[in-house]
Amino acid sequence: MKFTSLASLSIFALSLLLPVTAAPNDPVNTQKVVTYIQNNPTALNPPCFWSGRTGTHTAQDVVKVFQGPPRNCHTVGDIAKKAGVADPDKTFTYAEWGTLSDAFAKAVAGHVYVLLGKEVNPTSVWLTIEKPALEESLKKKKVTGIEIWEIQADGSTKKISG
Numbered sequence: 001m002k003f004t005s006l007a008s009l010s011i012f013a014l015s016l017l018l019p020v021t022a023a024p025n026d027p028v029n030t031q032k033v034v035t036y037i038q039n040n041p042t043a044l045n046p047p048c049f050w051s052g053r054t055g056t057h058t059a060q061d062v063v064k065v066f067q068g069p070p071r072n073c074h075t076v077g078d079i080a081k082k083a084g085v086a087d088p089d090k091t092f093t094y095a096e097w098g099t100l101s102d103a104f105a106k107a108v109a110g111h112v113y114v115l116l117g118k119e120v121n122p123t124s125v126w127l128t129i130e131k132p133a134l135e136e137s138l139k140k141k142k143v144t145g146i147e148i149w150e151i152q153a154d155g156s157t158k159k160i161s162g
Contacts, residue, residue: 029085030096034103036083043082047108048073049101049134051126052117054151059115062151066113073113076104101125105133114148115157 037044048066050059066073080088080100092100112134120126137143147162 025093026091026096029080029091030099033080033083033085033100037079037100037103037107040082041107041109044074044079044104044108045110046071046073046113047104048075048113048115049105049126049130050075050115051124051130052120052151054118054155055153057117057151057153057155059117059151062155062157063115065157066115066149071113076100079104098125098129102129102133105130106137108134108137109142110144112143112146114146115151116148117151 048063048071050063050066052059063075067075067078076097077088080091085091114126116126134143134146138146145162148160149157150160152158
């Protein structure tokens with residue numbers, strides 16, 4: 001197999017990490033969550049976005065600390081549960097997560113929390129969808145601040161901006 005770019009090699013390598021049985025395509029639940037996001041803006045705040053890993057510590061695991069006091073922030077997965085999706089991780093495809101993340105990032109307001117690993121995939125939903133949408137909302141003053149935290153080697157977090 002010949003790869004014409006690092007990006008095509010990266011996508012191939014990522015595909016090897018994905019489960020053989022992908023989540024079902026679920027446009028009904030996807031639209032249900034998008035509608036919930038659009039109709040319940042106050043339920044989204046404070047929002048929390050996450051991506052990447054530092055060593056063995058994934059942002060998906062570490063973000064749980066941000067979901068409790070003092071931040072009490074909500075991830076798009078939390079919002080999917082509020083919309084009535086029992087197990088979002090097993091419900092949506094990668095593309096559907098992109099759709100949900102886009103709606104979430106465009107709908108949030110106020111102060112935003114971001115948790116990143118030292119390693120973030122350049123094609124991640126964070127870099128390709130969420131971050132650009134939040135930066136646009138920041139320009140329009142819908143988002144008032146973006147507080148970025150980074151996962152450290154020991155799994156702790158350190159505020160790096162905002």
